Amino acid sequence: MLPHPERLASGWLGIPYREHHPLDDGTKDLDRILMAAVGRLTGGISPIALWMAYIDWVTHLQLSPSKQHELLIDGWQKMAKWQGYAYDAMRHTGTTMEPCVAPLPQDKRFADPAWQQWPFNVMYQGFLMSQQWWHRATTGISGVSKHHEDVVTFTARQLLDMLSPSNFASKNPVVINEAIRSQGQNFIRGAANAASDWLHDLASKPHDHAFKVGETLAATPGKVIFRNRLIELIQYAPTSSTVHTTPVLIVPAWIMKFYILDLSPHNSLARYLVEQGHSVFMISWKNPDAVDRDLTMDDYRTLGIMDAVEAICKATQSPALHAVGYCLGGTLLSIAAATMARDGDHRLASMTLFASQVDFKEPGELSLFIDESQVALLEALMWEQGYLDSRQMAGAFQMLRSNDLIWSRRLNHYLLGLPEKVTDLMAWNMDTTRMPYRMHIQYLRDLFLHNDLAEGRYSVNGQPIALSDIRVPVFSVGTITDHVAPWRSTYKIHLLTDTEVTYCLTSGGHNAGVVSPPSHPNRQYQISRHMPTDPYINPEDWHRTTPSQEGSWWPAWESWLSSQSPKRQTPPSMPPGMCDAPGTYVFQR
Secondary structure, eight states: OOOOHHHHHHHHHOOOOOOOOTTSOGGGHHHHHHHHHHHHHHTTOOHHHHHHHHHHHHHHHHTOHHHHHHHHHHHHHHHHHHHHHHHHHHHTTTSOOOOSSOOOTTOOTTOSGGGGSTTHHHHHHHHHHHHHHHHHHHSSOTTOOHHHHHHHHHHHHHHHHHTOGGGOTTTOHHHHHHHHHHTTHHHHHHHHHHHHHHHHHHHTOOOOOSOOBTTTBSOSOEEEEEEOSSEEEEEEOOOSSSEESSOEEEEOOSSBOGGGGSOSGGGOHHHHHHHTTOOEEEEEEOOOOGGGTTOOHHHIIIIIIIHHHHHHHHHHOOSOEEEEEETHHHHHHHHHHHHHHHTTOOOEEEEEEESOOSOOSSOGGGGGGOSHHHHHHHHHHHHHHSEEOHHHHHHHHHHHTHIIIIIHHHIIIIISOOOOOOOHHHHHHHSBOOEEHHHHHHIIIIIIITOTTTTTOOEETTEEOOGGGOOSOEEEEEETTOSSSOHHHHTTHHHHOOSOEEEEEESSOTTTTTSOOTTOSSOEEEEEEEOTTSOOOOHHHHHHHSOEEESOSHHHHHHHHHHTOOOEEOOOOOOOOSEETTOSGGGOO
16 A cells, blocks of 8 residues: 555655644645635625526526526516506606505515605616516526525625615605705714714624613523533522422523523513423523634533533432523534433433524525535634634624615614614624634534434434434424524424424514513414324425414413423522623623
């Protein structure tokens, strides 16, 4: 057998030879430096990925004369229809015209009655027709990969949204009317808002608002009873005369701070569970920095979930606990549960997943930012920094909902000069975190790109794990408008486990759908239980046939949780703890 070429080189040149880990290959340092420089210029978006998608689309479009003919005819028809509408609108100025195109239900840009007056009705109708044409131009072309089609369609939508007449003061009747009414004061207020935002961004400080962590947010009384280099474990103080004997561990995502599940007192899930007689423990993750660059997914499992399980069972003398995971925390919890099942660890009594994916074949619009080129660029950025910066993550999420998070805010805050009304959920969303280099690359490659967990290739301690080994009852929650973990993706838990699954689909999105206290109005949910011996029902049939119920899903889940632990006892005494909740890690910037 011939020696490895690098071994020969080490002998000839006197260079010490070492085996290379894929993430630590020193020969790629120059590549990463160059790619990181590109990433800084492009805001973390791979221009190569965009170019490949464009080439795939444009070349296949050139090879599709029938599609070109279809688009040409459609363009002429839309132009003629729009011209006819413009002519009638000019003739009937002051009357409301029947629109040629109705905005999508979620598109609120043209909802104000002022848009129905000439010439603004002509402007926005022409814009919506253009949007329709471009959607047709970027979809349904034979030969284009689904991923590239999605990227091109998304990019076209982003570019068109930038050009929407609602974004320009001279074309937006709402802005014009406000400028007339206030004698231009809206622009002065908007300039002050812009300056304030710029100064806060420059100082890298959170905005001032009425919500303060430990006072109005994350204010449920409790103690930090355990701490290691990655987590603080909070035990909340009981408020009822008796509590369920089996404690509850909540594993939030570490993409953001834990207190989305302990917001204001009226919509705190932690407080709600305590009031219902549960002994509740919450993980608060450290906000990692460059020193933590080499933390792995398995470090998050062991230092996070497993250390918390050990601490809770020791503190409560309970042989088992109910584990709850939210978003990425639910994915990690599923990995931990499958590992525990494989290794004969029976300390889980049940598992609950909030908007959590275990199969990443259909991860929703986030997949637009996940391919080999994009991951390589992110890897280079994180390798250089030691972590993924919160701004780089925030940019991707804002682009997914650009109308709500970028353009609508720009209109209200800068053009109309309105003060920003910060809610507790918005305050939490401003409190961003980082992601350590090695962990996030493993997450993107092993789960998003390769789907190793769902397909049985994900290894823990050198041995693969299988979600089908999980035998404890599972409660899974999906949210109907989730753009991070689409509900049809979370529904796949039925296919991947061999246990009792109670599935609940609730109104709202990834965050607002989960933060759904009983006092919240206009909420609905669907729920059903599936036993291992029951035949599989596909998500569309399940959604169509499962009755809808009014109200919050929290009481339904709490009832299920209580049924898994029917015995009650006197609350155990609270330990002195290391400090009061919400601890110290939550304040890390």
